[in-house]
Amino acid sequence: MAKLKVTYFNLPAFGEPIRLLLAYSGVEFEDVLIDPNNWLNLKPKTPFGQLPLYEENGKIINQSVAIMRYLGKKYKLIGADDWEDLEIDAMAETFRDFIIKIAMYHYEPNDSAKDKLKEPLYKETIPFYLERFEKSAKENGGYLAAKKLTWVDFFFASMIDYISLMGKLNIMENNPNLKVVYDNVMNLPAIKKWYEKYPLSLEFSKVWLESTRKPGKE
Ligand SMILES: N[C@@H](CCC(=O)N[C@@H](CS)C(=O)NCC(=O)O)C(=O)O
Numbered sequence: 001m002a003k004l005k006v007t008y009f010n011l012p013a014f015g016e017p018i019r020l021l022l023a024y025s026g027v028e029f030e031d032v033l034i035d036p037n038n039w040l041n042l043k044p045k046t047p048f049g050q051l052p053l054y055e056e057n058g059k060i061i062n063q064s065v066a067i068m069r070y071l072g073k074k075y076k077l078i079g080a081d082d083w084e085d086l087e088i089d090a091m092a093e094t095f096r097d098f099i100i101k102i103a104m105y106h107y108e109p110n111d112s113a114k115d116k117l118k119e120p121l122y123k124e125t126i127p128f129y130l131e132r133f134e135k136s137a138k139e140n141g142g143y144l145a146a147k148k149l150t151w152v153d154f155f156f157a158s159m160i161d162y163i164s165l166m167g168k169l170n171i172m173e174n175n176p177n178l179k180v181v182y183d184n185v186m187n188l189p190a191i192k193k194w195y196e197k198y199p200l201s202l203e204f205s206k207v208w209l210e211s212t213r214k215p216g217k218e
Pocket residue numbers: 013014043049050051052062063064065
């Protein structure tokens with residue numbers, strides 16, 4: 001049996017979809033949780049100085065979306081043809097862009113730069129993306145692409161709570177079809193089982209996000 005390992009912070013961010021895809025597949029894997037406060041010791045020993053990392057039989061790789069795509073292929077969570085795979089990829093990259101825009105605001109260290117980012121982010125960028133994600137979820141019958149469950153739904157569902165905390169948003173409130181995407185992943189028996197035994201809680205995320213939240217006029 002392949003020896004698998006995921007190394008990521010004890011936060012439900014970019015490593016979380018990888019954990020969920022493996023949990024869905026039912027394979028055993030080592031889930032290495034790193035306390036971000038201890039990260040600087042490990043950083044120089046990683047391939048590109050960042051997490052998550054995925055290991056398979058001693059081979060190690062970084063880049064979360066590439067890993068998700070790989071696991072999606074492996075566990076048949078892909079489209080019916082190359083075009084659908086392209087749509088799934090495009091949705092994943094767009095979702096990553098959205099996350100990064102919220103993270104850039106959260107982590108912006110300069111007060112006045114942060115204040116300048118706030119209005120366009122909350123009045124334009126976030127509604128712009130959410131409206132389009134919601135439309136896609138509606139058109140794809142409760143999935144983000146390809147009208148079926150694919151790895152990009154795992155990406156979305158596994159990170160949305162963390163992003164909501166980071167951006168102080170309630171993303172699902174006005175987006176019923178995105179709530180369906182979330183439920184379609186979270187209600188999978190293997191995912192429910194995973195969360196029953198899961199050691200992570202959003203409590204640590206709240207503490208972590210508060211400790212890294214830069215001032216601005218919040
Ligand atoms: N494009 C990379 C980004 C990875 C990334 O930004 N990792 C962050 C955590 S989400 C990290 O390792 N931060 C610590 C650091 O850069 O020192 C991916 O998706 O895997």
